[in-house]
Amino acid sequence: MENRNDKYEEILRKREIRPTAMRILILKTMMDSAEMVSILDLENKLETAEKSTIFRTISLFMMHNLVHCIDDGSGSLKYAVCNTDCSCSVKELHAHFHCEKCDKTFCLKSTPVPVIALPDKFVLNNINYVLKGVCDKCSNKQ
Amino acid sequence: MENRNDKYEEILRKREIRPTAMRILILKTMMDSAEMVSILDLENKLETAEKSTIFRTISLFMMHNLVHCIDDGSGSLKYAVCNTDCSCSVKELHAHFHCEKCDKTFCLKSTPVPVIALPDKFVLNNINYVLKGVCDKCSNKQ
DNA sequence: ATGAGTTTGCAACAAAGTTGCATAAATCAG
DNA sequence: CTGATTTATGCAACTTTGTTGCAAACTCAT
Numbered sequence: 552m553e554n555r556n557d558k559y560e561e562i563l564r565k566r567e568i569r570p571t572a573m574r575i576l577i578l579k580t581m582m583d584s585a586e587m588v589s590i591l592d593l594e595n596k597l598e599t600a601e602k603s604t605i606f607r608t609i610s611l612f613m614m615h616n617l618v619h620c621i622d623d624g625s626g627s628l629k630y631a632v633c634n635t636d637c638s639c640s641v642k643e644l645h646a647h648f649h650c651e652k653c654d655k656t657f658c659l660k661s662t663p664v665p666v667i668a669l670p671d672k673f674v675l676n677n678i679n680y681v682l683k684g685v686c687d688k689c690s691n692k693q
Numbered sequence: 694m695e696n697r698n699d700k701y702e703e704i705l706r707k708r709e710i711r712p713t714a715m716r717i718l719i720l721k722t723m724m725d726s727a728e729m730v731s732i733l734d735l736e737n738k739l740e741t742a743e744k745s746t747i748f749r750t751i752s753l754f755m756m757h758n759l760v761h762c763i764d765d766g767s768g769s770l771k772y773a774v775c776n777t778d779c780s781c782s783v784k785e786l787h788a789h790f791h792c793e794k795c796d797k798t799f800c801l802k803s804t805p806v807p808v809i810a811l812p813d814k815f816v817l818n819n820i821n822y823v824l825k826g827v828c829d830k831c832s833n834k835q
Numbered sequence: 836a837t838g839a840g841t842t843t844g845c846a847a848c849a850a851a852g853t854t855g856c857a858t859a860a861a862t863c864a865g
Numbered sequence: 866c867t868g869a870t871t872t873a874t875g876c877a878a879c880t881t882t883g884t885t886g887c888a889a890a891c892t893c894a895t
Contacts, residue, residue: 573843574842590882591881603884604842682819683817683821686814713874838894840891861871863869
């Protein structure tokens with residue numbers, strides 16, 4: 552019988568990350584989440600995992616372009632798993648939405664970040680594009 | 694003889710902020726700076742001012758739309774004085790550039806932030822648009 | 836099974852932001 | 866101008882998030 556963790560193991564291997572139990576668990580938890588997660592979110596979802604372990608695991612994931620990170624202004628960084636084969640180049644980046652009511656942050660995966668022209672001699676490496684306001688669920692609650 | 698602080702006093706009064714010596718000093722320092730400043734930057738430039746005072750002064754300035762704030766991902770928030778009459782609506786927002794070498798952040802005042810369409814029921818209040826890379830001065834230093 | 840290398844948990848620390856409270860400064864009424 | 870009241874500031878302590886050192890636990894090839 553095929554193990555259902557095979558999927559996550561394969562994802563990790565493709566990114567040249569050794570698939571330990573903890574890494575599989577963290578990856579699975581991130582992929583199961585509809586919104587982006589902070590380190591504290593992961594700590595709460597995974598009672599078994601230490602803050603420092605999560606921090607180092609996510610740092611590793613980011614170095615291998617498996618997850619991306621955005622600063623939504625909430626005070627903690629939020630992370631989400633990238634698309635398959637994503638290499639986090641400017642052209643591949645998408646917009647993010649941060650709800651000021653529920654404090655959740657979502658990837659708007661189908662919305663590429665707008666790229667503008669920079670003054671001469673400026674080199675562009677990355678873009679943080681965060682729309683802030685109220686999400687659909689919170690705006691329905693009056 | 695006219696006091697050269699009159700300019701700053703008037704700016705503060707227009708925003709309905711009582712112009713104390715400390716507030717004038719902080720406003721002047723921010724307006725004299727070519728790049729955005731963090732609270733720590735202000736603490737260093739003004740040896741006489743306390744972190745908590747700067748924090749409360751800037752919070753006050755922001756409530757009155759005199760300064761705006763962006764999260765450039767450096768770990769500390771950066772502040773800059775808004776244009777006259779700015780009310781910080783989405784249409785008035787501009788892009789920002791953060792240099793990953795010198796860690797400075799600049800307002801690109803002539804570049805309005807791109808606004809994209811949001812899914813139904815989402816309310817847009819604010820946008821954080823930060824381009825990251827290497828600034829002109831740092832890219833010249835190779 | 837054994838040992839080298841890697842990963843994890845614990846603890847401690849660092850940096851930025853935030854708050855309570857006492858003193859200092861500014862404002863106002865008389 | 867003087868004193869009373871309000872407001873602003875400085876100091877200290879604290880919170881939260883992120884980060885690192887080190888020892889124990891785990892992994893994997895032999």
